[in-house]
Amino acid sequence: xxxxxxxxxHEWVRLEDDGTATVGITDHAQQALGDVVFIELPDAxxxxxxxxxCAVVESVKAASDVYAPLAGTVVENNPLxxxxxSLVNRxxxxxxxxxxxxxxxxEQFNELMDADGYQSFLETL
Amino acid sequence: xxxxxPQSLDKIQAPVGRTSLHALHLExxxxxxxxxxxxxxxxxxxxxxxxxxxxxxxxxxxxxxHMGQVRLVPRSGAVRDAALAxxxxxPADIGGLAAGRQRYALLTDDNGGILDDLMVANLGDSLxxxxxxxxxxxxxxxxxxxxxxxCEVEFLEDRALLALQGPxxxxxxxxxxxxxxxxxxxDMRRFNLDGQELTVSRSGYTGEDGYEIGLPGSFADEFxxxxxxxxxxxxxxxxxxxxxxxxxxxxxxxxDLGLDTSPVEAALEWSIQKSRRAGxxxxxxxxxxxxxxxxxxxxxxxxxxxxxxxGRAPLRGGAPLFLPDAPGVEVGRVSxxxxxxxxxxxxAMGFLRADLAEPGTRLVSELRGRAVAVTVSAMPFxxxxxxx
Numbered sequence: 001x002x003x004x005x006x007x008x009x010h011e012w013v014r015l016e017d018d019g020t021a022t023v024g025i026t027d028h029a030q031q032a033l034g035d036v037v038f039i040e041l042p043d044a045x046x047x048x049x050x051x052x053x054c055a056v057v058e059s060v061k062a063a064s065d066v067y068a069p070l071a072g073t074v075v076e077n078n079p080l081x082x083x084x085x086s087l088v089n090r091x092x093x094x095x096x097x098x099x100x101x102x103x104x105x106x107e108q109f110n111e112l113m114d115a116d117g118y119q120s121f122l123e124t125l
Numbered sequence: 126x127x128x129x130x131p132q133s134l135d136k137i138q139a140p141v142g143r144t145s146l147h148a149l150h151l152e153x154x155x156x157x158x159x160x161x162x163x164x165x166x167x168x169x170x171x172x173x174x175x176x177x178x179x180x181x182x183x184x185x186x187x188x189x190x191h192m193g194q195v196r197l198v199p200r201s202g203a204v205r206d207a208a209l210a211x212x213x214x215x216p217a218d219i220g221g222l223a224a225g226r227q228r229y230a231l232l233t234d235d236n237g238g239i240l241d242d243l244m245v246a247n248l249g250d251s252l253x254x255x256x257x258x259x260x261x262x263x264x265x266x267x268x269x270x271x272x273x274x275x276c277e278v279e280f281l282e283d284r285a286l287l288a289l290q291g292p293x294x295x296x297x298x299x300x301x302x303x304x305x306x307x308x309x310x311x312d313m314r315r316f317n318l319d320g321q322e323l324t325v326s327r328s329g330y331t332g333e334d335g336y337e338i339g340l341p342g343s344f345a346d347e348f349x350x351x352x353x354x355x356x357x358x359x360x361x362x363x364x365x366x367x368x369x370x371x372x373x374x375x376x377x378x379x380x381d382l383g384l385d386t387s388p389v390e391a392a393l394e395w396s397i398q399k400s401r402r403a404g405x406x407x408x409x410x411x412x413x414x415x416x417x418x419x420x421x422x423x424x425x426x427x428x429x430x431x432x433x434x435x436g437r438a439p440l441r442g443g444a445p446l447f448l449p450d451a452p453g454v455e456v457g458r459v460s461x462x463x464x465x466x467x468x469x470x471x472x473a474m475g476f477l478r479a480d481l482a483e484p485g486t487r488l489v490s491e492l493r494g495r496a497v498a499v500t501v502s503a504m505p506f507x508x509x510x511x512x513x
Binding site (some may be wrong): 034035037038040056058059060061062063085 | 167168173174175177364365368436439441463466
């Protein structure tokens with residue numbers, strides 16, 4: 001079973017069996033944003049630095065940046081989000097993944113929060 | 126994730142104020158945000174998109190009690206004296222405003238800029254003025270300084286203000302106030318309900334038919350609950366209020382209007398009636414009159430326009446505007462923008478070089494380093510459904 005970790009910027013990262021990492025925003029983030037109307041995703045082959053702004057989520061009211069949780073290269077982005085951005089409001093931690101990336105250093109994944117750690121973090125907000 | 130802040134709800138001070146409906150907002154599960162010094166509902170659990178569409182198809186109830194309500198009571202006893210006094214501060218015709226009618230007006234400054242936009246109603250014995258929350262303290266001081274000889278300026282801080290908007294608003298309000306049905310757009314009437322004085326105007330900030338209801342703060346919670354109990358009425362937050370007014374082409378003070386915009390630049394000449402223009406019975410006599418009359422005659426160098434961007438990503442306030450063949454030369458700037466839920470497309474307004482202001486003009490803006498095609502569009506984006 002692939003493991004999922006979390007960032008303080010409310011992204012989730014799932015390390016897949018093939019070594020790639022799937023990235024999305026958490027249910028908490030989706031709720032905070034409200035109705036999402038547009039999502040700009042990084043294209044395949046884009047190289048991302050750790051913490052680099054790499055996607056934008058537009059709700060009715062505001063634009064919010066999404067940051068790369070790991071350094072690496074984008075493999076593909078989720079075409080479903082272009083057709084129906086509101087998918088992120090319905091299934092943020094499932095169907096509405098943002099992109100898949102090849103991490104430069106797989107060890108970096110282990111520095112992110114696990115599910116319990118993220119829950120505790122949310123309680124401090 | 127983090128919010129970058131090009132949003133129009135950014136006139137934020139310390140959240141100290143609470144309206145009479147604060148407890149009700151919390152009970153309804155509202156997400157509260159600081160706005161103009163008040164803790165206000167941004168949205169309820171239904172969400173901005175649903176709240177917006179519900180207001181366009183049925184009926185929405187808004188708490189706008191943060192706005193300022195001011196009564197100008199003429200010292201002479203004749204309301205016309207209060208009206209003529211107020212004309213010292215606004216370019217609108219207030220002297221000619223009939224009893225029971227309301228009109229949009231602008232407080233101008235000596236440079237022809239806009240201090241605030243407001244609604245002025247003639248109650249028969251006095252004027253009722255509704256001003257923006259963020260400007261109300263300054264507006265009251267301004268009116269006190271300039272009108273005290275002719276009127277008593279009463280800041281009605283203990284009164285609440287609700288807006289009931291949408292195609293079902295008439296049927297809803299008529300269940301409590303049957304005579305509200307007879308009112309036309311921009312009528313203002315006083316009602317008595319259970320011994321409470323209500324000031325009701327048929328107007329609003331959504332482009333829909335509807336009412337704004339001033340009432341004692343102590344009665345607001347009960348009155349709001351009675352409205353919300355009527356089928357079809359949903360509470361609506363400031364988020365949808367902003368997208369509704371934007372689709373209706375209505376200005377937001379602080380984003381689309383300010384000290385650096387004149388009434389002519391803001392395309393609000395219609396709020397300066399003939400009697401106040403050159404050759405009129407009471408021409409001029411308001412702050413900035415010379416400059417504004419000059420612009421009425423010759424036009425202003427830039428003009429507020431509607432803007433539609435290609436795609437689904439909304440342009441936000443501050444985005445620059447260029448001509449397609451001259452991408453380096455800024456010809457305008459977006460003043461406010463959002464996603465329009467009724468249009469399912471981004472909508473914006475902005476200020477543009479006046480010679481380019483014709484609807485259909487093709488422009489380019491920049492969004493996160495990418496060019497976005499923009500077309501100047503007639504406003505309102507969604508047709509108004511006022512009961513004229």
